[in-house]
Amino acid sequence: MSLPPGFLDELRNRTSLAQVVGRKVIWDNRKSNQAKGDMWAPCPFHQEKTASFHVEDRKGFYYCFGCHAKGDMFKFVQETENVGFMEAVQLLANEAGMPMPERDPRAQEKADRNTELAKVTDAAVSHFRLQLKTQAAAEARAYLERRGLDQAVLDRFEIGFAPNARDATFQALTGKGLNPEHLVDANIAAQPDDGGSPYDAFRDRIIFPIRDPRGRCIGFGGRAMDPNARAKYLNSRETPLFDKGRALYNHGPAREAAGKGQPLIVAEGYMDVIALVKAGFGAAVAPLGTAITEDQLRLLWRISDEPIVALDGDKAGLRAAMRLIDLALPMLDGGKSLRFVILPEGQDPDDLLRAQGPGAMQALLDKAEPMVTLLWRRETEGQVFDSPERRSALDLRLREALKRIADPGLRRHYGDAIAELRRALFRPQWTPRPWRPGGKSGGRTRGFAEAQSPLASTRAKAVSLNGDVLKTGLILATLLRFPDLIDAFEDQLERLAPRDPDHAALIAHLLRTQIRNAAALTEEISASSLRPALESLLGLSHLAITPFLIGDGDAVRAADCLAEEFTKLNAARAIEDEMVEATQDLGAVTDAEDHTLAFRLNEAVRGKHAALHPKGDDNEEQFGETAEARSAFHQLLSTAGQGKKTSK
Numbered sequence: 001m002s003l004p005p006g007f008l009d010e011l012r013n014r015t016s017l018a019q020v021v022g023r024k025v026i027w028d029n030r031k032s033n034q035a036k037g038d039m040w041a042p043c044p045f046h047q048e049k050t051a052s053f054h055v056e057d058r059k060g061f062y063y064c065f066g067c068h069a070k071g072d073m074f075k076f077v078q079e080t081e082n083v084g085f086m087e088a089v090q091l092l093a094n095e096a097g098m099p100m101p102e103r104d105p106r107a108q109e110k111a112d113r114n115t116e117l118a119k120v121t122d123a124a125v126s127h128f129r130l131q132l133k134t135q136a137a138a139e140a141r142a143y144l145e146r147r148g149l150d151q152a153v154l155d156r157f158e159i160g161f162a163p164n165a166r167d168a169t170f171q172a173l174t175g176k177g178l179n180p181e182h183l184v185d186a187n188i189a190a191q192p193d194d195g196g197s198p199y200d201a202f203r204d205r206i207i208f209p210i211r212d213p214r215g216r217c218i219g220f221g222g223r224a225m226d227p228n229a230r231a232k233y234l235n236s237r238e239t240p241l242f243d244k245g246r247a248l249y250n251h252g253p254a255r256e257a258a259g260k261g262q263p264l265i266v267a268e269g270y271m272d273v274i275a276l277v278k279a280g281f282g283a284a285v286a287p288l289g290t291a292i293t294e295d296q297l298r299l300l301w302r303i304s305d306e307p308i309v310a311l312d313g314d315k316a317g318l319r320a321a322m323r324l325i326d327l328a329l330p331m332l333d334g335g336k337s338l339r340f341v342i343l344p345e346g347q348d349p350d351d352l353l354r355a356q357g358p359g360a361m362q363a364l365l366d367k368a369e370p371m372v373t374l375l376w377r378r379e380t381e382g383q384v385f386d387s388p389e390r391r392s393a394l395d396l397r398l399r400e401a402l403k404r405i406a407d408p409g410l411r412r413h414y415g416d417a418i419a420e421l422r423r424a425l426f427r428p429q430w431t432p433r434p435w436r437p438g439g440k441s442g443g444r445t446r447g448f449a450e451a452q453s454p455l456a457s458t459r460a461k462a463v464s465l466n467g468d469v470l471k472t473g474l475i476l477a478t479l480l481r482f483p484d485l486i487d488a489f490e491d492q493l494e495r496l497a498p499r500d501p502d503h504a505a506l507i508a509h510l511l512r513t514q515i516r517n518a519a520a521l522t523e524e525i526s527a528s529s530l531r532p533a534l535e536s537l538l539g540l541s542h543l544a545i546t547p548f549l550i551g552d553g554d555a556v557r558a559a560d561c562l563a564e565e566f567t568k569l570n571a572a573r574a575i576e577d578e579m580v581e582a583t584q585d586l587g588a589v590t591d592a593e594d595h596t597l598a599f600r601l602n603e604a605v606r607g608k609h610a611a612l613h614p615k616g617d618d619n620e621e622q623f624g625e626t627a628e629a630r631s632a633f634h635q636l637l638s639t640a641g642q643g644k645k646t647s648k
Helices: 007-014 017-022 073-081 085-096 107-131 135-146 151-156 168-174 180-185 251-259 270-278 294-303 315-331 349-356 358-366 371-380 388-403 408-426 456-481 490-494 501-512 518-526 531-538 541-545 555-582 591-612 624-647
Strands: 038-041 053-056 061-064 160-162 205-211 217-224 233-235 308-313 339-345 429-432 444-447
Touching: 007 085, 007 294, 017 038, 017 053, 017 061, 017 073, 073 085, 107 160, 107 168, 107 180, 107 205, 107 217, 135 160, 135 205, 151 270, 168 180, 217 270, 251 294, 270 349, 294 315, 308 315, 308 358, 315 339, 315 371, 339 349, 339 358, 339 371, 349 358, 371 388, 371 408, 388 408, 456 501, 456 518, 456 531, 456 555, 490 501, 501 531, 518 531
Parallel strands: 308 339
Antiparallel strands: 038 053, 053 061, 160 205, 205 217, 217 233, 429 444
16 A cells, blocks of 8 residues: 555654654663653663663654664564554554545655655755846845845755746746646646746745755745735745645754754744844744644644744734644643743844844743743733632633643643632732821731732641642552552552652652562662652651551552542542632631631531542541541631731
8 A cells, every 4th residue: 555645754743753662662761861852772672781772753763783773663663563564654643643544546656746846846946046146136135134144044044036027937947847737736836727828936035945854845935025015925835745734944954953952942934043043043943924733833842842932022923822822732741831932022033133142032042931821921911800700700711721731630730830820819918007197007908919928728738738748658659669550550640740849750750660670660760860759758657657568568458558549639639629719818808708718618628528428427537638628627717817816
């Protein structure tokens, strides 16, 4: 079966070689650099103890320095699964969610035709570059010089010029023996509807060749020299080679620069990319005249886990950022995200670099905002939330946005971040009461200045923090003692979201490692930067008296314990969230409202207790979560009462 042109390229864009290989090897974390896609492991094709098997994820190739095995993802699946090429493609396509194409008897013919079209576009690149040196291009050369583009930059980006004539390019290229139909198919020329002779698709424009990651010229962008032109920038129309929604300007060079550690910057246009590269930011790309598409976003994440989107500091730039947030939210996972740089108003990267130099651009990149911050700005900026209805509407919009995040663990972290931002906006704080003649100046009143005392929400979390850490510690210690249970509890472990940074690092390692032997796993962690975190975990006193962790251990009891602890921890956190929500405005309630607040808190605890114990078991000593929650409840009320006395 022949595959249609572009299918394998699309499959490569959607699939990570490191993920494919990672199912068969154990990565050497000390030698690998995951951020750069530079991965090392013992070779799966021959017996060895050292990590001589090298995967360059961004380039899509592997090589073993021991046995010299090499290839791409298709070759790897063929060799490790003992299947043919088409079977390997089928396996990878299924994983990527891509249906296999129907049999196409003309597939080879189409591939050959695309090869011919690529020859035509390359010939056009040479022609346009020559035209830039002619007298007819004097104004274009002057414009490029004013924009700071010297000959080295013009050569690097192969910038050319299309003369202002009806069919000059068409006549020149057909005169060199190129097929007229191919020129039309590649959109170098266009065929009139009335069937007349073809005319040039680009006229009186500076030409920017667009190449795919393989280096083929697939299309062109043209900047009009006439200020009255209908379109300032014009791209090639869709052709067998060119799909502007699946291509990026400067894709190949940017991928190479990002592989060497440079940040991937997404700008809006050709000149921005050229200015960034000229200033030393080699990993710069741009979409082709439209908003970023899903396919382009996948291409960006194949280059870098966290591209920086640099947008013009105007309303259009902000609108583009907000549209991109809605596109990206359902596609996020724990390893892929975006950061944003909003440039000063009225400036694009080219303007900023020419006015202030690379240092100013680097300063903005260093302060790039995470996507959650921009989401919050979109929903709150320029608005007043002086009523419960307005606050409720904000909460509804934010909840709807977060629902679009498919990854549960990431959705929880986004929720935590939004909750912190919300508390910073709405929480009541203490501010000094103005001094009045004949009165006392030491009193305090409510305001919205910086907090000067612990918040009710902070106190609520502090009550349950120790219990949270102890439970998480028991879960981690159990999985370290019985690593065979990691796979069974993988989903729950991913959603755990521990509050202790050491616990978070250990969980990330457990989810990543392939070791399922307790001694080997402990040795691996001890030999890494996580050793202090491991020692801190094993120093928790309650682990030394946990029966199934002592001696030879009991795997069955361990599994039961894990299921119970995950359930308890989730229930406790649910209670905590309800209590925090109920007490966010605790300090602002009046005495007349105290009974309502108490009722809400009590109902939160009772509701969760009922969910945990549907048969009505009220033994609080047996079910620690309810006891802890009620203790927190009474402590919160006591603290609130003391605060109200102080305020009076």
